[in-house]
Amino acid sequence: MLDQQAHLDADHLADYLRGELDSDAEARVEAHISSCLVCARRLQAAAQLEELMYAAAEDLPATAAVVVRPPVWRRVVATAALTAAAAAALVLAVAPASLQTPASTDAVAQQQGASFDASAFVNDALCFPAEAIADAEVCVEPLAVAMTTDPEDYLSPFDPDSMRPFGRDDARATAMCLEEGPACDPSAG
């Protein structure tokens, strides 16, 4: 019953026993088994292992229905949602604050002796120059500034003609610049 063909490996035999092979591959395994004593014994050993595993599974305490990883469709939806959220955050970050400046920040700025123009600009963070405010740490986080529900509020911080910030003629507004914003250099013009 021994032949010269290569013997079947244990994984292939396990796939056969579990019915994971297509009909052609299954027929080839059966044809080989019928003429190869070594593989017939291996198949028996693999089947005994399968039986042991079935028996072991019967008595194992059931693991809580915890999904190791969410299904693919859920991951796709989650990725799409995260992408949309990131895009929205990016839009909010580059959009002007317009009318939605947090009152608390405004109050802090006024308390520090600086007036805050709500139509100023928003970038990574809106900070006040050190001359105007003793505490240089006072910055407005972009998401907090730009949180608004009306898309009409997202106005460009720059004058489309001059490409300079609105209110540039105002000395205080001039002092309030974007961080590293090329169009908002107080020393320029």
Add this chain to the structure above:
Amino acid sequence: MQKHGRRVVVSLIAKGVLPERAKELAQDAWLRVIQNHRRGKLTELKVPGVVIKQATFLLHDDRRRSSSRYSYESVDGSVQPHRDERELEGQAAARHQLRKVREIINRAHPNARRVFEMMYDGEARSAAEIADVLGLSVQRVRQIACELRKTLRAELHGGSDA
């Protein structure tokens, strides 16, 4: 029937029956169980357990008939105690192996354990179905199962992997 049919065949192959004969015996066992169920002889139909028992009975009957046909040993009964002894030894070895398998499964990685539970919980799920539920790729599920079997073979038999 199709869902659990494989399990019956595997149980026969584990007893040393060649695949083709195992399929024939399994089919015969299914037919008998269905007939008995229709006649009302089986009040409770637990598949595949009852079919595996029926198939095992058919196998023993098959072997008894062929051994009485070709051998005289069973006539005087002298073989019987020896066979019982071997069966007892086999049962003890099986219990020991089962205990070992449980230990190995218990200390396996949670992912491997989850795949194992879904693969062998009697629902006869395919690797693709398990992959879908667990959110893993089919290839990964097969890989986990293969690694687990490899570990089991190594610990049960000293591991000769071909």
